[in-house]
Amino acid sequence: MASLQEGFQDASCGYVPCPVFVNGNVLTLAGTCATSSTLLIPDGYILNGAGHFIIALDPPGGHFTGPIARNCGGSAFYVNLGLMAMGLSNVCDAGDDTLAGIRFDNASGSVISTQFFNIRQGAGTGSCQEGVGVLIRNQDSLGPTQFVGVQNSLLLGYQKAGVVATGNVSVNITANRFMGAGAIGNIAQSGVQVGLGATGQIINNTISGHSYTGDGVASGILVYGGALYGGPLSSNILIQDNHLFNNDIGVYLSQGNENEDPPATQTNIQVVDNLLHFDSVTNGYVYQAGISDLGTANVIHSNVITGAGYDPATLPGSTFAVDVLAGPAASLAFLTPPRQVPVGLCSGPLIVQTQDSSGNLTTPTTTAFNVTAVGPASPGIQFYADSACAGPAVTTLDLANPQAQGHFYFRATTPGSVTVFVWNSDWTQAQAQLVFIPLDPATPLASAPRMEPRH
Incomplete structure (x- = not known):
């Protein structure tokens, strides 16, 4: 049975100065609690806010330092919690004293259905490079990777960033809402920062209002690393199905060598199926891009990618839909896997893209391509621009767009294999597809023969 305690003391960890119900490894807040020091969560414990808040206040004669809550073991978990800083002194701190809502130090865990408000020094008008909702870090590059999830949470009023993950960590940042301060001149904010070796996935988040009117840029999602930043590269990150509104750079992939050139090592970050929009130009540098790579x-x-803020025609050379540092086109590639399609039905999308010799997207000199097919299933096959295969059939693609891509669908009336070719006078690329006759659900499945027992 849960028991009410005015505070919780763990011999190997520290003190949680809030009234809590204790039930095994679950600490449930009994009400909103104010604190002037960090809550230390014992290893493996869950802090359940039960909808209540923990409010950080300056101590008498001093100022609040560090995170509002952090682990003191190998894992910590937070759910249904609120964290807020109120009236903190506008004093900059560094190292372990930097302000954060929740910090994971060399630990795994999760933050679920949690609200972060005003994690900032003073009114947030200073330029202290701190004030982060969730700070995740692990500098032990030789030890095990730490896994942290941040899901279904609300983050607003932060000073520097909503979530920052660095080092040997893998994060799952999913279905959160990040709200920056809009166009401001005191600090360049980010919704999510992942870098210096960190990896993971950033999926289905809404990230808005990160714009800097000074000499620099803010970003919705920032991935950084390499010699340019004095640390390891971050690679194999999936950024998908996010809605990014009114950020100087929606998705900013910034990983280079000392000369600010692309690294020799492949970073293999996927940025797909995101919606990016900026109404206007508010950055002071001026540089705005839906995606910068x-x-x-x-x-x-x-x-x-939509809006005047990302339209190359708004300020040529300063506003971009997609801005990639790439060489001339050197190849044509299929970005989607081979399809297996029932006879008479529309396939999934087939997407092709022109790339440079390093695999970066780049627009070719000749952007028109033909689409043809050969093989047993090619008689009667037709290609379409729409996902229902309902519009007029097409036989050409135009890759003159910021993502240098063409997409199409096909429908075939003959079963068998078919090889789809996309080609022009410069490049040809082919991919084998399969068209099959689906099994009739009324047809009984064959059963194994009965084996009589042997004595």
Whole structure:
């Protein structure tokens, strides 16, 4: 049975100065609690806020330092919690004293259904490079990777960033809402920062309002690393199905060598199926882009990018839909796997893209391509621009777009294999597909023969 305690003391950890119900390894807040020091969560414990808040206040004669809560063992978990800083002194701190809502130090865990408000020094008008909702870090590059999830949470009023993950960590940042301060001149904010070796996935988040009117840029999602930043590269990150509104750079992949050139190592970050929009130009540098890519072999396609703030015609040379540091086109590639399609039905999308010799997207000189097919299933096959295969059939693609991509669908009336070719006078690329007759659900399945027992 849960028991009410005015505070919780763990011999190997520290003191949680809030009234809590204790039930095994679950600490449930009994009400909103104010604290002037960090809550230390014992190893493996869950802090359940039960909808209540923990409010950080300056101590008498001093100022609040460090995170509001952090682990003191190998794991910590937070759910249904609120964290807020109120009236903190506008004093900058560094190292372990930097302000954060929750910090994971060389630990795994999760933050679920949690609200972060005003994690900032003073009114947030200073330029202290701190004030982060969730700070995740692990500098032990030789030890085990730490896994942290941040899901279904609300983050607003932070000073520097919503979530920052660095080092030997893998994160799952899913279905959160990040709200920056809009166009401000005191600090360049980010919704999510992942870098210096960190990896993972950033999926289905809404990230808005990160714009810097000073000499620099803010970003919705920032991935950084390499010699340019004095640390390891971050690679194999999936950024998908996010809605990014009114950020100087929606998705900023910034990983380079000392000369600010793409690294020799492939970073293999996927940026697909995101919606990016900026109404206008508010950045002071001026540089705005839906997607900006300094990296090697990152996969960028099928993103929807709109608004005057990302339109290359608004300020030529300063506003971009997609801005990739790449060489001349050297190849044509299929970005989607081979399809297996029932006879008479529409396939999934087939997406092709022109790339440079390092696998970066780049627009070719000749952007028109033909689409043809050969093989047993090719008689009667037709290609379409729409996912229902309902529009007029097409036989050509135009790759003159910011993502240098073409997409199409096919429907075939004959079963068998078919090889789809996309080609022009410069390049040809082919991919084998399969068209099959689906099994009739009324047809009984064959059963194994009965084996009589042997005595």
